[in-house]
Amino acid sequence: MRSRSRRVSTHSSGTAQTPPSRSACQRANRRVTFTMINLRVPARTEDTPPPRRAAADLCRRSRAARMRNPAWWPQVRADMTTIGLIGSGNIGSTVARLAVAAGYDVVLSNSRGPETLRDLVAELGPRARAGTPAQAATAGDIAVVTVPLKAYRDVPADALAGKVVIDTNNYYPERDGVIAELEDGSATTGELLQRHLADAHVVKGFNNIYFKHLATLSRPAGAADRTALPIAGDDAGAKRTVTGFLDRIGYDTVDVGPLAENWRTQRDTPVYVTPYGSFTDPVGTPADAGTVRKAVAAATPDAG
Ligand SMILES: NC(=O)c1ccc[n+]([C@@H]2O[C@H](COP(=O)([O-])OP(=O)(O)OC[C@H]3O[C@@H](n4cnc5c(N)ncnc54)[C@H](OP(=O)(O)O)[C@@H]3O)[C@@H](O)[C@H]2O)c1
Incomplete structure (x- = not known):
């Protein structure tokens, strides 16, 4: 034989x-x-x-x-190969590093122009390039909007029509100015961006984890100490895509429901930062899906 x-x-x-x-x-x-x-x-x-x-x-x-080797981890759709980053600061650059390590191409952008991203592009290697926010939006199969919330209206809506957009933004009035709908609870941060990007599929994600912990807590699928991140969104297909992306860059997800429910993960809620460790801890603590679910359920509407 x-x-x-x-x-x-x-x-x-x-x-x-x-x-x-x-x-x-x-x-x-x-x-x-x-x-x-x-x-x-x-x-x-x-x-x-x-x-x-x-x-x-x-x-x-x-x-x-x-x-x-991330190439062996579960795949999102095979044709989704490029992540477009609108904002390339603490969170944007961390997502870009994880995405490149998982085999994605990334297009970075910021407010000051592609030439100011030269060092980050060099660090990330041949899978990375820089462009304008519109170029990053156009190139991305998945886009990540990760700018100070006050800048959300600058995000190029036409270039993102029909796309899956991950929204990492949080509301800090001292930085972003007072936003009435967030103050009176008539909208969540995710809903604000969704209104601006009316033809995109916004999924709230990455907003509740300190960027240093996002870098350190990534684990392969099946790892005993894998961390989970909450997501919220109105489009089930977009949430599946984001779940696949997160899986591939090293995270489980907990679906908290539509964007209207993303108050449960906003600033000062139980799932905000603390399950993953304090700001003074550079390494962080893994928090599994059960832990994240419990923290999300403990949120009360007056917080966030
Ligand atoms: N830091 C964290 O650990 C953390 C965790 C979760 C969520 N978040 C939230 O995620 C968002 C990003 O946070 P971050 O800490 O990454 O901020 P950051 O380090 O200040 O980076 C912000 C990025 O957005 C860019 N940007 C600003 N205005 C822009 C515009 N009009 N068009 C395009 N790009 C613009 C900046 O570019 P320039 O430098 O060229 O202006 C920079 O690349 C915030 O809403 C924040 O609250 C932060």
Whole structure:
């Protein structure tokens, strides 16, 4: 019978240069003998493990390597390859770093012009380029609006028509000026942006986590200490897309409902920053979906 297995070369220490395929590992786990998968392990010495254990170690190591490699993580739609960032400050640059690490292209923009983003583009490498906000919006399969809220009306609505837009913005009246609808609770921050981007599909996200924790708490799918982020939006398809994007950059999601419900995740609510650690803690604490759900449920309408 012809074996469908592939040959694995080894160097002198016995470490495989080409990891066994996933199916080879599955076969190994079903205790099929390793001669069937054609693993060449070096002649045994005092400190080389027996062939079966060597191959099992190899599978374990290659599984761990896959989980570290974002290319193996769950995919959003295969044609969604570019993230357009309107705003490239603390949160924008952090999302861009995670997206590039997960294999996306990014187009960065800010208020001062693409030339001011040269250093960030250089740091991010060939998957990154800079443009105007309209160019970032046009290029993005998914756009991220991450500007001070006072600037939300500058976000290019025409270029974002029909697109999925993640809104990270929070309301700080001392920075943004007083916005009556937010003060009297007749709108949420997400609804404000959705009104401005009437033809886009706005999903609130990333707004409740400190940017340093967003950078440090990303984990591969299935990790025991994976963190969850709440999202809110009026379009189920857009939320699915954002869930896929977050999954790929290292986060689970908790859907809190439509944009009208995003008051539950706004500033000063229980899920705002604290579940992930304090501002003085540069590393942060993982917060799973159960923790996030509980915090969201504890929100009261007078906060946020
Ligand atoms: N910092 C956090 O940990 C955090 C966490 C969650 C949510 N948020 C919220 O997310 C938003 C961004 O926060 P951030 O901390 O990333 O702010 P930031 O560091 O001040 O960055 C803001 C970015 O927006 C750009 N920008 C400002 N006005 C613009 C305009 N009219 N058009 C295009 N780009 C414009 C800025 O560009 P220039 O520098 O060229 O002006 C800058 O790149 C805020 O609403 C904030 O409340 C922040």
